[in-house]
Amino acid sequence: MHTNGPVLRSMTATAVKLPMKRPLGTSARSINEACLLLVDVLTQDGIQGHAYAFCYQAAIARSLVPIVAELSEQLAGSPLLPVDLAYAVARHFRLPGLTGPLAMVASSVDTAVWDALAKSAGKPLAVYLGASPQPIPAYNSNGLGLMPAEAAADEAEALLADGFAAVKLRLGRTNFELDLAAVRAVRRRLPDSIRLMVDFNQALTFSDAMLYALALDDEGIYWIEEPIRHDDYAHMAQIAQAARTPIQIGENFTGLAPMAAALEARSSDYVMLDLDRIGGVTGWQRASGLASAYNREVSSHLFPEVSVHLLAATPGRHWLEYVDWADPILQQPLRIKDGLAIPSSVPGNGLAWNDDVVAKYRLT
Numbered sequence: 409m410h411t412n413g414p415v416l417r418s419m420t421a422t423a424v425k426l427p428m429k430r431p432l433g434t435s436a437r438s439i440n441e442a443c444l445l446l447v448d449v450l451t452q453d454g455i456q457g458h459a460y461a462f463c464y465q466a467a468i469a470r471s472l473v474p475i476v477a478e479l480s481e482q483l484a485g486s487p488l489l490p491v492d493l494a495y496a497v498a499r500h501f502r503l504p505g506l507t508g509p510l511a512m513v514a515s516s517v518d519t520a521v522w523d524a525l526a527k528s529a530g531k532p533l534a535v536y537l538g539a540s541p542q543p544i545p546a547y548n549s550n551g552l553g554l555m556p557a558e559a560a561a562d563e564a565e566a567l568l569a570d571g572f573a574a575v576k577l578r579l580g581r582t583n584f585e586l587d588l589a590a591v592r593a594v595r596r597r598l599p600d601s602i603r604l605m606v607d608f609n610q611a612l613t614f615s616d617a618m619l620y621a622l623a624l625d626d627e628g629i630y631w632i633e634e635p636i637r638h639d640d641y642a643h644m645a646q647i648a649q650a651a652r653t654p655i656q657i658g659e660n661f662t663g664l665a666p667m668a669a670a671l672e673a674r675s676s677d678y679v680m681l682d683l684d685r686i687g688g689v690t691g692w693q694r695a696s697g698l699a700s701a702y703n704r705e706v707s708s709h710l711f712p713e714v715s716v717h718l719l720a721a722t723p724g725r726h727w728l729e730y731v732d733w734a735d736p737i738l739q740q741p742l743r744i745k746d747g748l749a750i751p752s753s754v755p756g757n758g759l760a761w762n763d764d765v766v767a768k769y770r771l772t
Contacts, residue, residue: 413525414487416449416451416484416487416488416493416521417451417484419517420480421476422446423469423771424469424771425769428733430552431553434609442733445463446737447476449524451524457522457523458523459516459520461684462512462711471509475510482496483496483497488528490521490688501514507662511662515688516688518689519683523757531755532755533714533717539720541717544749545727546712546749548570548575549576550731551567552575552576552577552594557590560594561597568598568602570745570746575605576604576607576633577606578609580608580609587620588627591627595628605631605656606633614646617643617647618647620635621650631677632651633657634660641673641675644673648674656676657675657680658679658680658709661679661695662685662686664694668698671698671699676704679707680707683709683710697723706722707728707729708729709729710729712731712742713741714758736762736765738762739761740760
């Protein structure tokens with residue numbers, strides 16, 4: 409194959425564990441530190457592309473470093489063509505299966521490749537994808553874990569700094585009355601104009617979810633996220649049909665097949681794409697087209713720095729989920745102004761590491 413474009417020289421990865429300003433207590437587990445895998449692509453012209461994966465656990469982040477090194481050996485010398493490289497990565501992982509942490513690796517490599525390509529073209533990623541880099545409405549998803557009702561109300565108020573007009577509250581306590589108390593305390597404290605999303609993180613049985621979703625219909629909720637197991641599309645569809653409050657799912661779509669199944673089953677009113685699981689920038693583009701075919705609005709899950717560029721190029725773009733977990737290692741954290749996320753105007757996706765901080769928090 410002949411190409412005059414950039415050529416891949418190498419790929420490297422670094423595992424870090426960062427402190428979180430606001431711990432996140434969910435029904436699945438409590439998270440106090442952000443374990444990230446930083447993925448760097450280097451072209452033969454010396455251009456670097458960056459991405460990061462959110463690995464949840466330190467052991468996972470550490471384990472992926474040698475896997476990226478092995479991929480680098482396989483792919484070095486390849487033209488920097490994202491679709492071709494995505495096929496090559498998928499082939500490399502065909503036997504173990506391109507799911508879980510290996511899907512994170514594939515997605516992060518793809519995202520870093522697109523970053524390097526946009527840099528080589530001298531354009532911000534949104535512009536390279538053919539869109540104007542416009543501000544995107546963001547909801548503040550930091551904190552607001554499973555905490556006492558009044559503490560949640562206090563934190564919700566604090567999260568409105570920087571002009572946020574929406575926040576997300578985690579639910580899934582062992583007693584739904586405590587969930588309801590938290591919702592009411594937060595809703596009472598916030599102006600009516602502020603959107604309040606809630607997320608059960610798959611905590612409920614189907615029968616409980618039917619009861620609780622209907623109970624939340626009169627509580628001023630903007631959407632209910634993942635009330636039951638994320639891949640139980642038939643039951644999710646029944647909840648979506650019964651509840652007046654919109655149902656939001658999608659962060660666990662690994663590639664297009666489950667997303668197509670969920671859309672066909674009418675499992676949700678909205679969809680949410682996760683850069684790590686959907687297949688990086690290449691996967692996101694395909695998924696956003698699928699969402700558009702089913703007339704579903706698209707929000708992002710985590711990775712706000714890159715997702716803001718992708719949402720700018722997404723038909724039916726909806727909300728950006730804002731978290732500040734990567735801020736400590738970034739030279740330029742994502743800027744929020746009047747509740748809007750502002751895409752970086754530099755070439756690429758805007759990720760650039762603060763090497764001193766990376767060294768400080770590196771997992772060895």
